[in-house]
Amino acid sequence: xxxxxxxxxxxxxxxxxxxxxxxxxxxxxxxxxxxxxxxxxxxxxxxxxxxxxxxxxxxxxxxxxxxxxxxxxxxxxxxxxxxxxxxxxxxxxxxxxxxxxxxxxxxxxxxxxxxxxxxxxxxxxxxxxxxxxxxxxxxxxxxxxxxxxxxxxxxxxxxxxxxxxxxxxxxxxxxxxxxxxxxxxxxxxxxxxxxxxxxxxxxxxxxxxxxxxxxxxxxxxxxxxxxxxxxxxxxxxxxxxxxxxxxxxxxxxxxxxxxxxxxxxxxxxxxxxxxxxxxxxxxxxxxxxx
Amino acid sequence: xxxxxxxxxxxxxxxxxxxxxxxxxxxxxxxxxxxxxxxxxxxxxxxxxxxxxxxxxxxxxxxxxxxxxxxxxxxxxxxxxxxxxxxxxxxxxxxxxxxxxxxxxxxxxxxxxxxxxxxxxxxxxxxxxxxxxxxxxxxxxxxxxxxxxxxxxxxxxxxxxxxxxxxxxxxxxxxxxxxxxxxxxxxxxxxxxxxxxxxxxxxxxxxxxxxxxxxxxxxxxxxxxxxxxxxxxxxxxxxxxxxxxxxxxxxxxxxxxxxxxxxxxxxxxxxxxxxxxxxxxxxxxxxxxxxxxxxxxxxxxxxxxxxxxxxxxxxxxxxxxxxxxxxxxxxxxxxxxxxxxxxxxxxxxxxxxxxxxxxxxxxxxxxxxxxxxxxxxxxxxxxxxxxxxxxxxxxxxxxxxxxxxxxxxxxxxxxxxxxxxxxxxxxxxxxxxxxxxxxxxxxxxxxxxxx
Numbered sequence: 001x002x003x004x005x006x007x008x009x010x011x012x013x014x015x016x017x018x019x020x021x022x023x024x025x026x027x028x029x030x031x032x033x034x035x036x037x038x039x040x041x042x043x044x045x046x047x048x049x050x051x052x053x054x055x056x057x058x059x060x061x062x063x064x065x066x067x068x069x070x071x072x073x074x075x076x077x078x079x080x081x082x083x084x085x086x087x088x089x090x091x092x093x094x095x096x097x098x099x100x101x102x103x104x105x106x107x108x109x110x111x112x113x114x115x116x117x118x119x120x121x122x123x124x125x126x127x128x129x130x131x132x133x134x135x136x137x138x139x140x141x142x143x144x145x146x147x148x149x150x151x152x153x154x155x156x157x158x159x160x161x162x163x164x165x166x167x168x169x170x171x172x173x174x175x176x177x178x179x180x181x182x183x184x185x186x187x188x189x190x191x192x193x194x195x196x197x198x199x200x201x202x203x204x205x206x207x208x209x210x211x212x213x214x215x216x217x218x219x220x221x222x223x224x225x226x227x228x229x230x231x232x233x234x235x236x237x238x239x240x241x242x243x244x245x246x247x248x249x250x251x252x253x254x255x256x257x258x259x260x261x262x263x264x265x266x267x268x269x270x271x272x273x274x275x276x277x278x279x280x281x282x283x284x285x286x287x288x289x290x
Numbered sequence: 291x292x293x294x295x296x297x298x299x300x301x302x303x304x305x306x307x308x309x310x311x312x313x314x315x316x317x318x319x320x321x322x323x324x325x326x327x328x329x330x331x332x333x334x335x336x337x338x339x340x341x342x343x344x345x346x347x348x349x350x351x352x353x354x355x356x357x358x359x360x361x362x363x364x365x366x367x368x369x370x371x372x373x374x375x376x377x378x379x380x381x382x383x384x385x386x387x388x389x390x391x392x393x394x395x396x397x398x399x400x401x402x403x404x405x406x407x408x409x410x411x412x413x414x415x416x417x418x419x420x421x422x423x424x425x426x427x428x429x430x431x432x433x434x435x436x437x438x439x440x441x442x443x444x445x446x447x448x449x450x451x452x453x454x455x456x457x458x459x460x461x462x463x464x465x466x467x468x469x470x471x472x473x474x475x476x477x478x479x480x481x482x483x484x485x486x487x488x489x490x491x492x493x494x495x496x497x498x499x500x501x502x503x504x505x506x507x508x509x510x511x512x513x514x515x516x517x518x519x520x521x522x523x524x525x526x527x528x529x530x531x532x533x534x535x536x537x538x539x540x541x542x543x544x545x546x547x548x549x550x551x552x553x554x555x556x557x558x559x560x561x562x563x564x565x566x567x568x569x570x571x572x573x574x575x576x577x578x579x580x581x582x583x584x585x586x587x588x589x590x591x592x593x594x595x596x597x598x599x600x601x602x603x604x605x606x607x608x609x610x611x612x613x614x615x616x617x618x619x620x621x622x623x624x625x626x627x628x629x630x631x632x633x634x635x636x637x638x639x640x641x642x643x644x645x646x647x648x649x650x651x652x653x654x655x656x657x658x659x660x661x662x663x664x665x666x667x668x669x670x671x672x673x674x675x676x677x678x679x680x681x682x683x684x685x686x687x688x689x690x691x692x693x694x695x696x697x698x699x700x701x702x703x704x705x706x707x708x709x710x711x712x713x714x715x716x717x718x719x720x721x722x723x724x725x726x727x728x729x730x731x732x733x734x735x736x737x738x739x740x741x
Contacts, residue, residue, distance in 0.1 A: 030545070030551055033555065043569075059580070103453055106452070107453040114446065123460075135704060136704065136710055243564075246571075254572060264565065265562055265566075269561045
């Protein structure tokens with residue numbers, strides 16, 4: 001049964017109306033959604049420049065814009081310390097995580113050894129546990145090793161916690177790298193170590209970058225862990241500090257909180273926007289059934 | 291060739307085809323059978339393990355280590371015996387100079403058990419090796435030299451050596467705490483039994499029973515769990531369809547400046563969620579928030595039990611739809627365009643081609659992600675904690691409020707009320723449910739099947 005492809009003809013009135021309605025509908029939706037997204041953002045940025053400190057008087061477009069909140073933030077709270085604490089945790093975590101997963105990811109992806117299947121399954125199961133099930137144990141352990149109240153000790157937990165997920169990620173990634181590469185190198189007389197350092201490691205670079213980026217981002221807004229393990233104000237991380245700012249003295253410090261939120265929210269948002277491409281590739285690599 | 295390998299019984303896989311005299315020698319002393327098999331190097335290798343363990347036991351016992359006069363007798367046992375004893379009793383003396391610290395005893399016990407398990411594995415390997423080498427010797431008259439053996443060990447151990455740092459970290463920082471938390475569910479560690487001042491004891495399954503039997507706990511558990519399930523379902527569905535809707539709309543040929551719209555719509559994903567949530571918490575404040583001020587109303591967005599739940603879903607939609615939108619956009623663009631052309635030729639309207647072509651294909655590809663999203667929403671601590679803090683007060687619940695989900699309930703029980711044992715019970719239940727779903731989901735996926 002053959003169908004003739006009709007050549008384009010002028011649209012009837014009915015079709016034109018449908019067209020216009022579609023235009024209006026689509027743009028209306030887009031605009032409404034855009035407003036609902038942008039308004040809170042504008043509001044918080046505006047509030048940070050507001051005079052006065054309470055929530056009640058905060059408006060999106062400040063009447064007398066001032067940067068006094070920002071100044072107060074640095075003068076009256078430990079914000080700067082929190083920022084630095086979190087930055088150092090993020091940085092160290094990034095390096096340690098890449099080191100850890102760069103080795104074990106390769107081991108599980110490429111090598112054969114006793115207990116591999118068991119290991120894989122264990123790692124899979126480990127991922128399923130709610131992240132703070134081990135909280136009390138970690139608290140007790142840290143207590144006994146004198147690691148409480150030390151921001152960098154958090155890196156131990158973050159870097160070891162990311163091992164399961166990222167090992168699978170690397171495994172999936174290396175699956176696309178043909179084993180013949182390894183075999184050719186072995187024929188040429190390369191030792192296992194050389195194959196690893198000279199061939200596989202450079203290939204892993206993109207996925208390791210992904211791991212580095214996500215592991216850098218991870219500690220910034222983790223609340224649960226630091227809230228357990230860090231008690232003194234000056235050693236807090238941003239998440240805990242920011243939360244306490246807004247929670248302990250309800251509405252009286254709102255604009256200062258707004259300043260703090262903007263200072264950390266804006267850079268991270270911009271970072272995410274720039275790194276979109278990388279992150280989405282990484283996400284879909286993990287979810288892909290290739 | 292070993293054609294008989296496939297018909298080995300299970301115990302044969304562990305200790306070899308049959309017990310031989312070498313095997314029996316190795317049974318009692320590691321490496322003795324290997325010595326008889328004329329493999330001196332291997333004998334040394336296996337014997338070393340037994341030797342080290344026994345040495346540790348002796349060195350840490352009262353025979354060698356200094357003893358404080360008056361200390362409890364079992365403090366003088368070697369490391370392994372003492373740890374096992376401590377694990378079973380969880381401490382016997384309290385107060386005074388020689389207090390037992392129950393959690394520490396539990397951790398030491400776990401460590402000791404783990405190390406002993408490793409010893410057991412090596413013991414079995416040593417027996418198996420003795421048996422198999424003996425049989426091989428009898429049949430071929432040949433024996434693998436120790437040098438070859440060491441070379442073989444070195445080859446396989448490359449994996450272990452390279453992966454060692456990560457493995458050790460995983461073991462101590464992730465696995466040990468999980469086992470510890472798991473075990474706490476079977477103790478009575480709560481606000482009234484507080485180590486190190488008090489001791490805690492094993493109570494078996496009675497905590498699990500309490501949840502089902504005691505009315506306070508039962509109401510809370512079913513209430514919170516029920517809401518958690520509903521929340522996870524609704525939040526996943528709303529964010530998915532919301533994201534899909536947005537992706538389709540933006541993809542429409544009538545839209546100009548697609549990139550700008552996409553960037554705006556991605557903002558909620560880019561902004562750290564904790565910040566957004568705290569901002570919304572203030573935005574929706576009943577008395578002072580700008581929303582109510584604008585509307586000149588006094589709507590209890592976060593203070594009325596039902597409305598708070600709806601607000602949670604809406605805010606979660608705000609946060610979560612962009613992620614799905616990005617995902618869907620990627621998937622939609624990867625579709626085969628010829629399908630649509632064929633459909634158009636056949637006279638299908640755009641609605642028809644969407645629901646009958648796009649949607650089914652999308653669904654099949656996206657199901658694993660949806661299930662993962664369900665699991666992560668189930669445990670979505672941030673949204674509930676930062677937006678409502680658990681929500682309007684519910685005095686009928688034990689330690690929980692109206693919008694609490696299981697995970698925030700656990701957090702409260704742990705952080706504020708120190709009811710660690712019940713918190714652990716909940717964690718275990720969550721794990722069984724969500725872990726089960728996730729594992730099932732994963733095993734179905736191709737990523738695992740191909741392995």
